[in-house]
Amino acid sequence: MPFDAPPAGPDPAHPYPAPYEEPWGRLAFDLRAALASTGLRVRELARRNRQGELSVPGFWPPSLAWLFWPLLLALLLALVLALVTAVGPALVRRSDSAGEPAQELVQSQPLQQQPAQQPPDKQPVPPAPSPPEQAPPLAIDPLLALLAEDDPRGCIASARPYPGQGRLDLELAPTFLALAGPLRQQQADQWLERSRELGYERLRLLDGSGALLAQAARVGSGMVLLGPASP
Known part of the structure; x- marks a missing residue:
């Protein structure tokens, strides 16, 4: 039976000549190995x-040979700490002092003042026209407004109340004297009833000069006309 030679080239199951290893995994393995080797070396030296197998100077007592190297290491560590403590603040102060001149130089340079920008010329704006003045509203006497319901002819010119005396004086216009006698009596009686509804028991009717034209009757009811019976 003829012998078949193996095919040339790598095995399809293993495409690389050697198994592939992750570089970071290999590095971690090497670090662990280095730490283990260092630990073994330190324990061996201890x-x-x-x-007393480590060499020591001739002046050192042989019985204390095991103390030489620990004391030497402790002395070196103390010296390094002393140098760091003494030199560190000096270096910091030196760096601060080196930065101060540059800062002073920057502060000493005068700031260039930028020219103030002049506002553009503005065209004069004409003043807005003021609104036309409105006439103040006329003050309406609330008492006259109440009495106007019983004054269809506009005979009442003004009303002067006297609440402390319970009296109301009505100044009448000449149109009242132009009325006939019965109309004047009827109008005066209506004003008396209205004034008593408003809380005034006494009513007087006056003309423009203040002369008494009529007043409430003290005996009986109604108004007593003192003026002429006819115009």
Whole structure:
């Protein structure tokens, strides 16, 4: 039976000549190995130091040979700490002092004042026309407004109330004297009833000069006309 030679080239199941390893995984493995080796070396040196196998200067007592290297390491560490403590603040102060001249130089330079921008010329705006003045509203006497319901001819010129005396004086226009006697009596009686509804028991009718034309009767009811019976 003829012998078949294996095919040339890599095995399809293993495309690389050697198994592939992740570089970061290999680095972690090497670090663990280095730490383990360092730990073994430190333990070996500590053992040899305890046994006095490490070389020491000739002036050092042989019985204290195991103390030489620990004391030397402690002295070196103390010296390094002292140098850092003494030199560190000096370096910081030096860096601060080096930055101060540059800051003073920047502050000493005068700031260039930018020219103030002049506002553009504005055209004069004509003043807005003021609204026309309105005449103040006429003050309406509320008492006259109440009495106007019983004054269809506009005979009442003004009303002067006297609440403390319970009296109401009505100044009448000449149109009242132009009325006939019965109409004047009827109008005066209506004003008396209206004034008593408003809380005034006494009513007087006066002309423009203040002369008494009529007043409420003190005995009986109604108004007593003192003027002429006819115009």
